[in-house]
Amino acid sequence: MQGKQDFWRLFRLQFTAVVAVVLASAARAVPQVTVGDASLNLTGNISGGYSGSYSNFGPSSHGIGFGGTGNLSGSYYNPQFLSFSVAPFYNQSRNNSNYQSITDSSGVTASTTIFGGSRYPGFLNYSYVYNSENDFLLPGIANYKTNGNSQTFGVGWSGSPTDTLGFSVGYQQATNNSTVYGTPNEINSDFHSIFGTLRYSIAGFRLGGGIHHSNGNYFFPLSLAGQIGQTNQVGTTTYNFDLSRNVGWNGSTWFNYSRYSTTYNTVGTRDSATDNILTGGVSLRPAKKLSLSFGADYDDNLAATLLRPENNLGVVLNPALPAETSHSWGVYGEAQYELIKELHFTGDIVHRQQLFLGESFGSTAYSGGVSFGRELFGGRFSENTIATKSDLGNTGGSLVGLLNNAIYTRRVGAWNLNGSFSYSRSIETLLLGYTTSGFSYSTSAGRRLGRLYWTGTAAGSKSMLSEQQGPTTYTQSYSTGISYSWLGLSGSYSKSSGLGLITSQGITTLPTGLPPSLVPSPIHYGGRTYSVGVGGTPIRGLIFTGTFASTTSNTATGLISSNNHTEEAFTYLQYKFRKVFFTAGYSRLLQGFSASTLAPAVVNTYYVGLSRWFNFF
Amino acid sequence: MSLLFVSSSLAREKSPKPVMVPELILTGGRKLIYKGSISSQKQVRARRGFWNRLLDVVAGEPTFHDLIVPYDVVTDSRGRIIVTDPGASGIDIFDFVRHRFKFVSRQKHRDPMISPQCVAVDAADNIYVTDSYSGKIFVFDPNGDFRRVIGSLRGGEGYFKRPTGIAVDSQEQRIYVTDTLRHRIYVLDMEGHILQEIGHRGTGPGEFNYPTELRLQDKDLIVVDAMNFRVQVLNRSSGKFEYAIGGSVNGQAQLFRPKGIGVDSEGHLYVVEGLSDMVQVFNRQGQLLYYFGRPGDGLGEFQLPTGLFIDREDFVYVVDSYDRRIEVFQYFGAERG
Secondary structure, three states: OHHHHHHHHHHHHHHHHHHHHHHHHHHOOOOOEEEOOEEEEEEEEEEEEEEEEEEOOOOOEEEEEEEEEEEEEEEEOOOOOEEEEEEEEEEEOOOOOOOOOOOOEEEEEEEEEEOOOOOOOEEEEEEEEEEEEEEEEOOOOOOEEEEEEEEEEEEEEEEEEEOOEEEEEEEEEEEEEEEEOOOOOEEEEEEEEEEEEEEEEEOOEEEEEEEEEEEEEEEOOHHHHOOOOOEEEEEEEEEEEEEEEEEOOOEEEEEEEEEEEEEEEEOOEEEEEEEEEEEEEEEEEEEOOEEEEEEEEEEOOHHHHHHHHHHHHOOOOOOOOOOOOOEEEEEEEEEEEEEEOOEEEEEEEEEEEEEEOOEEEEEEEEEEEEEEEEEEOOEEEEEEEEEEEEEEOOOOOEEEEEEEEEEEEEEEOOEEEEEEEEEEEEEEOOOOOOEEEEEEEEEEEEEEEOOEEEEEEEEEEEEEEOOOOOOOEEEEEEEEEEEEOOEEEEEEEEEEEEEEEEEOOEEEEOOOOOOHHHOOOOEEEEEEEEEEEEEEOOOOOEEEEEEEEEEEEEEEOOOOEEEEEEEEEEEEEEEEEOOEEEEEEEEEEEEEEOOOOOOOEEEEEEEEEEEEEEEOO | OOHHHHHHHHHHOOOOOOOOOOEEEOHHHOEEEEEEEEOEHHHOOOOOOHHHHHHHHHHOOOOOOEOOOOOEEEEOOOOOEEEEEHHHOEEEEEEOOOOEEEEEEOOOOOOOOOOEEEEEEOOOOOEEEEEOOOOEEEEEOOOOOEEEEEOEOOOOOEOOOOEEEEEEEOOOOEEEEEEHHHOEEEEEEOOOOEEEEEOOEOOOOOOEOOEEEEEEEOOEEEEEEHHHOEEEEEEOOOOOEEEEEEOEEOOEEOOOOEEEEEEOOOOOEEEEEOOOOEEEEEOOOOOEEEEEOOEOOOOOOEOOEEEEEEOOOOEEEEEEOOOOEEEEEEEEOOOOO
């Protein structure tokens, strides 16, 4: 009994405090504040309510809580001299605001620009978010949910002293640490990047150059990656120089040199690679409807070039790069002609020689294509087809490739119909001898039925690497929705499977054309998601929404496999009266991994309260 | 009377720079006085009592509807000010007498009102609005409730190519509407049946080149003949040309971008001149008497002025489109000045 009295005493005190803050804030509202040469605007939202969180994955609590958001923006002297914006937020979640976090999240984002209206503009930005919900990516279906903190910082400055001279320098930094709900392991990433560029024009020549260095440290979740302490450290330095100038026949010529130096430390093994790439060419337009292009390129370390997409993703690399030297060079010519409006013909020839893993490859590829678009049967049809024939010099074999895209859109009576289809077969990748094939489609339809409006979509794709068993990726998705006056219902189903790479941001699909021999630890993934939702605005100012999504998935590497399940339910109700919002929300998350040492995480949160928006000044 | 409220609300306006309320002293004791401007629903509401003010403090003020891109204006017999706002795809009804405001729109699947252009009222205060985008005329009752649409074909398309100016003759039960892209005036009965077509494309008397706004005054039908840079006055029943103002006089144009028009109690013709952001006032002989307004956002200044309307008390309403407001003046004629 005594405890109950204490509770109500505490409740009255806190409620009185909220009302006092609201009244004081409202009474002081003025349009804008000018302090000396500074002009300031402040808007914000103050909220208070009863919330609770029950979880086996973290602390559980309930009670009266307060939160709010703010946005202070302004300028000093002139917006083009110095302008800034600072937006802090405290205890914001999907139950009481538009922050899509299960947990109460807090943080701040800030940005400023200086000399924005001059030839020497600079910027600085910063953000810190604490205890927020995020996604661990899963291609094609609903992502896994994580909880953690993140921080970003960036600063940059650029200048154009004259019309012919310009430069830019900058630094970016980002850190993230989080935990996948249902697993005990942290995911960490720490990324730094610094760059500088310079451009100059003289005597019709355009010169440009730059240096870019980045360094990343990544730590993956054990329950999915399968190795204890699986960390990866990657440093990349890029030097770039380019030169171009205009020539006759409305053309231009160019030359580019890039040098990439990569060092990495994977599971305690250090290695490095450097590749130099030279490209050059000329583009001409001798007639209005005819354009020509010729070029050549050379790469002195093909293996390092092929690995770069993996590097950029921060994935685990082979303990050591192939010891054999590799290189690649090629020349090409291309012509494009517009016969009539929206009817184009293209033709090109490419010759390429490569040395990779001690084996020499040669190829001469000829391709021709046509693209056109026109009104057809009351709708709009566009089509693009390219056929390729490649002669492989070292094997004497040849390949015929085809790439086709078709799109059709029209309205049939009350129906709105859209469709597109794409098909490819034996398309050469960067590494000769490896080709990809696949198809993709997407359709959508909509129709009004009296006061009802129905929509439906279907999409899918499949891609295969010729040297890989089975499809590399395969996705299907279907969705439907129906709306009636103020009420809307929706549902969706998606299915996905394939071969991917595990990164600190999640699982990503395999970069196109990457040889399996350079992928030491791919991850097989597969799963399906279905979801239903309802939402509406029955009366002015009142909105409600409810969603439910369930995902079953599995992942497998050479070391560990896991069956996974994620379920999310969310309901939200809001009534707006002037600048006051009455809000109630409930969220539930269930997420578990069979490979995890923890039981599935269950997080229930709810909130009932009100908030008031202010234009302070 | 209604303008008292406009003036009082004007007193609460804060202007970034010092301004002088314009007052034009004309010959013969005539004068034109700036009365105020209308831009928001907030100006309509009555004086707030204690409890309402307390509610404003605690819950904040309601969200008021502001003009976005006003185009034309008219007043009805109840003293209400009706403004078309293509930017909001609707019309605003300001009732300063009863402290009421209503925003009227029609966002239905069948016959939506998309770009309301010009507006007129009949003797019963029904509201007629041309929609230049859908090619139709929408009719609302005095409460703003939708009554019917004129010019809607079976497939949902509009009959008119680009209806703009509109006027209603309640006595004769006629609707006059300009179809700018057809270079003619249609005379309809109240059900929308075409009774007469006036004019065709050309530069001669009684011919039009992209006509826009029109007004009925006594026996006259006054039409802005925009791309002939003139205002033509026709006989409203026969459609015969009577005289024109503007055009080329001694090789010099008098009107460059004529927009809204109106006629005061002394028969003077007011023409909005869009190029120089002013209103020019002519007598019936086409002689320029005086002008008022200049480019700017101050009191009595205009930026992209469009519609104009003069009521029976010689209040002159000018739509200052870019400044998102209606500026109100009052003309005092010789006998009243």
